[in-house]
Amino acid sequence: MTSSAGTGPPPTPRRDRAERTFDGTPPFPEAARRALADDQLRANLGRATTTIRTKRAAAVGERADWEALRLAGAAIKDEVLHDLPAQLERFEQAVTTAGGIVHWARDATEANAIVAAIVRDHGATEVVKVKSMATQEIELNEALRLEGIDVWETDLAELIVQLGHDLPSHILVPAIHRNRTEIRDIFIDEMGRVGRPAPTGLGSDPAELAEAARLHLREKFLRARVAISGANFGVADTGSVVVLESEGNGRMCLTLPEVLITVMGVEKLVPTWQDLEVFLQLLPRSSTAERMNPYTSIWTGVTPGDGPQTFHLILLDNGRTDVLSDPTGRQALRCIRCSACLNVCPVYERTGGQAYGSAYPGPIGAILTPQLRGIAKHPVDAQTASLPYASSLCGACFDACPVRIDIPEVLVHLRGQIVRHSEATHRVPTTEAAGMRVAAWTLRTPRRLGLAERVAGLAGRVVGRRGRIGRMRGPWPVSAWFAARNLTTPARESFRAWWRRTHGGRVGGGNP
Amino acid sequence: MRVALFITCYNDLLYPEVGRAMVRLLRRLGHDVAFPAEQTCCGQMHYNSGYQDACIPLVQRFTAAFAGYDAVVTPSGSCASMVRRYHPAVAQLAVEQGEGAAIVQDVAALAPRVFELSEFLIDVLGVTDVGASFPHSVAFHPTCHSTRLLGVGDRPIRLLSAVDGLTLVDLPRSDACCGFGGTFAVKNPDTSVAIGHDKVDDVLGSGAEVLTAGDTSCLMHIGGLLSRRGSPVRVMHMAEILAATGTDG
Amino acid sequence: MSDHDAARNAEAREAVLGRIRVALADRPASPPVPRDYERALPATVSITDLFAQRVGDYRAEVQRSSAVGLPATLAAVLARRRVRRLATPTDVPPSWLAAADVERVTDDPPLTFEQLDGVDGVITGCAVAIAETGTVILDAGPAQGRRAISLLPDVHICVVMANQVVGTVTEALERLDPTRPQTWISGPSATSDIELHRVEGVHGPRILDVVLVKD
Numbered sequence: 001m002t003s004s005a006g007t008g009p010p011p012t013p014r015r016d017r018a019e020r021t022f023d024g025t026p027p028f029p030e031a032a033r034r035a036l037a038d039d040q041l042r043a044n045l046g047r048a049t050t051t052i053r054t055k056r057a058a059a060v061g062e063r064a065d066w067e068a069l070r071l072a073g074a075a076i077k078d079e080v081l082h083d084l085p086a087q088l089e090r091f092e093q094a095v096t097t098a099g100g101i102v103h104w105a106r107d108a109t110e111a112n113a114i115v116a117a118i119v120r121d122h123g124a125t126e127v128v129k130v131k132s133m134a135t136q137e138i139e140l141n142e143a144l145r146l147e148g149i150d151v152w153e154t155d156l157a158e159l160i161v162q163l164g165h166d167l168p169s170h171i172l173v174p175a176i177h178r179n180r181t182e183i184r185d186i187f188i189d190e191m192g193r194v195g196r197p198a199p200t201g202l203g204s205d206p207a208e209l210a211e212a213a214r215l216h217l218r219e220k221f222l223r224a225r226v227a228i229s230g231a232n233f234g235v236a237d238t239g240s241v242v243v244l245e246s247e248g249n250g251r252m253c254l255t256l257p258e259v260l261i262t263v264m265g266v267e268k269l270v271p272t273w274q275d276l277e278v279f280l281q282l283l284p285r286s287s288t289a290e291r292m293n294p295y296t297s298i299w300t301g302v303t304p305g306d307g308p309q310t311f312h313l314i315l316l317d318n319g320r321t322d323v324l325s326d327p328t329g330r331q332a333l334r335c336i337r338c339s340a341c342l343n344v345c346p347v348y349e350r351t352g353g354q355a356y357g358s359a360y361p362g363p364i365g366a367i368l369t370p371q372l373r374g375i376a377k378h379p380v381d382a383q384t385a386s387l388p389y390a391s392s393l394c395g396a397c398f399d400a401c402p403v404r405i406d407i408p409e410v411l412v413h414l415r416g417q418i419v420r421h422s423e424a425t426h427r428v429p430t431t432e433a434a435g436m437r438v439a440a441w442t443l444r445t446p447r448r449l450g451l452a453e454r455v456a457g458l459a460g461r462v463v464g465r466r467g468r469i470g471r472m473r474g475p476w477p478v479s480a481w482f483a484a485r486n487l488t489t490p491a492r493e494s495f496r497a498w499w500r501r502t503h504g505g506r507v508g509g510g511n512p
Numbered sequence: 513m514r515v516a517l518f519i520t521c522y523n524d525l526l527y528p529e530v531g532r533a534m535v536r537l538l539r540r541l542g543h544d545v546a547f548p549a550e551q552t553c554c555g556q557m558h559y560n561s562g563y564q565d566a567c568i569p570l571v572q573r574f575t576a577a578f579a580g581y582d583a584v585v586t587p588s589g590s591c592a593s594m595v596r597r598y599h600p601a602v603a604q605l606a607v608e609q610g611e612g613a614a615i616v617q618d619v620a621a622l623a624p625r626v627f628e629l630s631e632f633l634i635d636v637l638g639v640t641d642v643g644a645s646f647p648h649s650v651a652f653h654p655t656c657h658s659t660r661l662l663g664v665g666d667r668p669i670r671l672l673s674a675v676d677g678l679t680l681v682d683l684p685r686s687d688a689c690c691g692f693g694g695t696f697a698v699k700n701p702d703t704s705v706a707i708g709h710d711k712v713d714d715v716l717g718s719g720a721e722v723l724t725a726g727d728t729s730c731l732m733h734i735g736g737l738l739s740r741r742g743s744p745v746r747v748m749h750m751a752e753i754l755a756a757t758g759t760d761g
Numbered sequence: 762m763s764d765h766d767a768a769r770n771a772e773a774r775e776a777v778l779g780r781i782r783v784a785l786a787d788r789p790a791s792p793p794v795p796r797d798y799e800r801a802l803p804a805t806v807s808i809t810d811l812f813a814q815r816v817g818d819y820r821a822e823v824q825r826s827s828a829v830g831l832p833a834t835l836a837a838v839l840a841r842r843r844v845r846r847l848a849t850p851t852d853v854p855p856s857w858l859a860a861a862d863v864e865r866v867t868d869d870p871p872l873t874f875e876q877l878d879g880v881d882g883v884i885t886g887c888a889v890a891i892a893e894t895g896t897v898i899l900d901a902g903p904a905q906g907r908r909a910i911s912l913l914p915d916v917h918i919c920v921v922m923a924n925q926v927v928g929t930v931t932e933a934l935e936r937l938d939p940t941r942p943q944t945w946i947s948g949p950s951a952t953s954d955i956e957l958h959r960v961e962g963v964h965g966p967r968i969l970d971v972v973l974v975k976d
Binding site: 028029032033036346347350351388389390391392393394395396398399412414415416417418419420432433436437439440443444445446449452453456468470476477480481483484485486487488490491493494495496498499500503507508509 | 514515516519521523524525526527528529531532544545546547548549550551552553557558559560561562563564566569570573581656657660661687688689691692693694695696697698699700701702703704705706707708732733735736737739740
Binding site: 044047048051052063064065068069071072075076078079081082083084085088089098101103104105106110117154155156157160173174175176179180183206207209210213214217218221222235237238239240246247248249251252255256266273274276277278280281284288290291292293294295296297298299300301303305306307315317321322324325327330 | 785800
């Protein structure tokens with residue numbers, strides 16, 4: 001097979017169309033409301049999360065020692081995080097000795113500039129890319145586009161998202177919100193603009209669509225001189241980098257081009273080679289619900305005659321040190337990006353990832369995004385501040401997390417930070433803060449509580465009908481409750497009033 | 513054994529019948545519970561919403577009100593989990609804010625003695641058949657905090673299964689959250705309601721006449737949706753079923 | 762790296778490491794890592810049988826062969842897969858292909874991508890295989906060649922000797938040299954990105970045939 005262009009007009013450069021980012025996503029309640037109205041999204045997500053959830057449970061259930069693996073995974077990650085400077089220095093040394101070049105990036109801008117400079121230095125105007133959450137986080141594609149560099153996503157789902165000028169909705173299956181006919185249409189409309197067009201008469205059968213992607217990307221794999229990847233793990237002792245995948249696009253990007261650039265968050269280390277035994281078992285079962293994913297590539301520096309002969313590794317901070325600075329919040333850095341928490345979350349299942357307005361959605365996103373955006377140090381914007389509240393605190397995520405991140409604990413902790421920031425920046429308390437203050441005051445003594453109960457009981461007689469209050473108008477929070485729900489009328493006689501009446505004011509409590 | 517009842521602030525206000533049922537049930541089992549009137553609230557709403565400082569006086573009051581009792585029983589899995597899991601953290605916070613260190617010991621002494629109803633009946637009283645009669649079909653919703661924070665497991669099911677005449681109906685996806693989530697219900701109402709509607713669909717699909725649970729907070733939310741949909745399905749706290757003897761009901 | 766870049770890099774390095782040290786000012790303790798997970802399979806398990814079964818679970822084809830029967834087995838596999846032009850690492854044992862009717866395209870001088878794209882299949886050995894997960898691992902060692910040659914052809918035939926099979930991931934890691942470039946393969950390539958519908962064969966070899974050699 002030769003890599004020939006299609007017979008259509010030459011591809012229009014993609015550089016004139018900005019890559020979409022999450023900027024402008026409204027706070028979660030509003031973003032969720034819009035997402036909830038999208039029936040296809042809900043149907044697709046419901047089906048996807050239910051399926052993966054069930055498969056994951058089976059894969060995990062096969063291992064009687066699953067809990068032991070989780071405990072080890074959490075402890076190993078904590079060991080790295082608590083000793084991070086030494087681990088990073090060791091890793092840097094090992095990578096360098098093996099022929100890699102290590103760069104440090106304080107933030108997204110710096111990381112993107114380093115990548116762009118490397119690409120330019122090699123005279124390349126296009127790169128192929130393996131899916132990488134870190135590069136999504138730093139909006140690398142857009143930064144390169146502005147430098148006149150084409151970025152070709154090669155993961156099928158990322159390809160679908162990119163061609164569709166869309167945003168990902170899930171960590172593992174980013175295009176899950178799209179159905180097959182939409183994907184077919186995207187391929188037909190867009191592939192020809194950027195490379196080999198979709199085959200004529202392309203159907204919407206998933207196998208056909210995968211084949212179309214294979215053909216479209218093949219020529220890019222074979223001609224690209226520079227590839228960009230992320231990393232699932234870096235081994236501090238040996239300098240080895242590990243990438244897990246299913247489709248083979250990772251192998252293509254990591255093996256064929258002359259130059260490989262890997263962007264890796266500083267938290268992605270494990271201390272020793274042997275420690276991989278824990279994570280190579282936790283990750284596949286937690287993410288794709290398999291005993292092992294189809295392909296895992298591991299490389300150390302440069303190997304003469306095999307694979308890229310120039311290897312750049314960029315160690316990325318971009319807020320991770322802020323996360324690390326919070327003793328309760330830092331457990332979020334254990335995350336191995338498996339997406340198990342997304343698939344068990346009742347909120348995520350219904351709203352999808354785009355509502356979270358961040359490269360990291362779902363439960364992990366709700367705790368990681370605000371911390372990466374600096375909540376430990378300063379107040380954050382309203383959208384970011386809405387994320388820790390995007391949870392019913394049901395705890396299913398903690399049960400599913402392979403590294404035992406206590407997401408509910410961190411959510412409550414972050415809510416505390418948000419309240420403190422809010423109190424510090426609002427001269428007039430918000431409605432909510434005022435309400436909470438009144439409630440706290442009322443609950444401080446039984447006398448005040450009793451008084452409030454009597455008032456509520458009386459009010460209930462007015463607005464209640466047969467023990468129920470139906471639609472009731474009012475400001476928040478009244479409006480929020482009654483839009484879709486009824487409520488029991490507050491009792492005429494509270495429990496404590498009943499007790500006092502029937503027990504003659506005694507505390508009671510006889511001995512049996 | 514001196515047993516005290518922690519009614520919880522919202523049961524006190526909205527569902528006093530649950531408290532009366534607790535008293536009736538425990539009396540039938542030979543225990544006259546005490547009701548220390550100094551009690552108010554466990555602080556969960558404030559704690560979970562980020563107003564952790566506001567919990568300090570509430571935890572102090574709780575700890576003082578129930579000191580000296582051998583056991584405290586409450587009809588709320590979420591409140592029991594707040595006490596056992598998070599009162600120690602609030603106690604630490606209190607000390608950081610200048611309170612005396614005694615609060616930490618006092619909380620540590622009290623918290624393990626606070627039980628949700630099904631835990632109390634089975635683990636402390638050693639009773640599974642409480643002598644109840646309730647000839648209806650009943651679906652049980654295992655609330656998230658009871659299940660995941662307290663680990664009550666199948667205790668409620670075992671208690672309900674022993675009730676005379678009661679038909680326990682399977683609730684599909686029972687371990688799915690109902691969507692209440694405390695202030696989540698009003699801060700993210702659309703999502704809360706969307707989750708709740710799926711739970712309601714499961715309840716209606718089960719064919720049960722009655723939905724029960726160990727937390728009236730969740731029942732308030734699911735019940736509110738059922739009611740708005742005009743459903744005749746009743747929601748009742750587990751205590752009311754276990755207190756029923758067929759002469760009421 | 763230019764001098765300017767090196768200076769910026771050094772500054773960034775110090776800044777990041779400095780921030781980390783400040784972040785860890787509370788000196789969190791790291792209790793010893795509990796390692797109560799399984800590291801080996803029970804002795805009663807037949808490692809090779811389990812391997813054959815698990816490889817099959819992920820839609821790779823498994824053939825079993827004796828050492829003496831290997832050339833005939835390989836010839837049959839190659840014929841079944843209609844492989845006429847076969848890429849081979851330079852050090853594939855000549856006996857393996859003694860009975861095969863194929864044109865051998867050896868990786869010396871190194872094959873270009875176009876040449877690799879133009880063969881029907883590739884044959885390699887492996888470094889180690891894992892029974893529990895049905896995985897074969899290549900590390901550019903004997904009879905494996907560099908990574909590109911087992912990536913581009915559409916059919917990959919992998920010869921696994923029984924004594925190369927271990928029970929668990931732990932045991933595999935113990936045997937591997939971390940500095941060698943490795944590819945861990947568990948079945949042919951696959952994706953579930955479209956409506957969660959699993960499709961086999963995207964970019965990597967769409968067919969993986971494993972031949973397990975045991976006497």
